[in-house]
Amino acid sequence: MIKGLYEAHLPVSDLQRSIEFYVGLGLEFDHRVADRLAFLWIEKGKSWLGLWEASEVNLDYHPSIRHIAFEVTFNDLKESVSWLKSKGCHPRKAFGFEPTEPFVIPHEGYTHAKIHFNDPDGNSLELICKIDNPNGLKEKMYLSEWEEANGY
Structure with a gap:
């Protein structure tokens, strides 16, 4: 359906x-x-x-009303910080990670890799991709750490 x-x-x-x-x-x-x-x-x-x-766009942020995640490729996500900066956007801290590079949040059998930023009105935006979790990692970490732990 x-x-x-x-x-x-x-x-x-x-x-x-x-x-x-x-x-x-x-x-x-x-x-x-x-x-x-x-x-x-x-x-x-x-x-x-x-x-x-x-006229009312300054609502308190909550991901259920002011958040969109855009799917990107793994390779594009790896370049996302410099790409966002070239567009005049600034990645922001999320889930305790500084916006220096994307980070991963593992789940059973797969991982989401992501970076967060805002639009001019403070709406929360995200670039995200789903990737395999071949070693069954369970800890959140920066993407470079995930690549190292998985032998990339």
């Missing part, structure tokens, strides 16, 4: 600034609805992001 996520929405204070920010990250602008809503493709024809201009 459910095949994936088609759309997600975020509140923004300046719609045009936010469109430019997300286009700068590589999303493709699709259309605007009136003057307060815009849609951008995350993956064309598959999933998109709705941006809603609103």
Whole structure:
């Protein structure tokens, strides 16, 4: 029945600034609805992001209402800190990890590798990929430590 996520929405204070920010990250602008809503493709024809201009965007952060994780390849994630900085974004501390490089959170049989950053309105964004956990590691660690522990 459910095949994936088609759309997600975020509140923004300046719609045009936010469109430019997300286009700068590589999303493709699709259309605007009136003057307060815009849609951008995350993956064309598959999933998109709705941006809603609103006066109340400074809601207390909670990942259930102001967070989106974008899937990336493992190789792209390894380059994510420099890529984000080239886009004018600054990775941020998350789960106790300094934003110097991506980090991993292991689960049974697989691991998520990720880096976090914010958009201009403080919405929480994440670049993430799922990777194997061949040695069954259980500790959270930086990606470079994970690679070393797995012989990469």
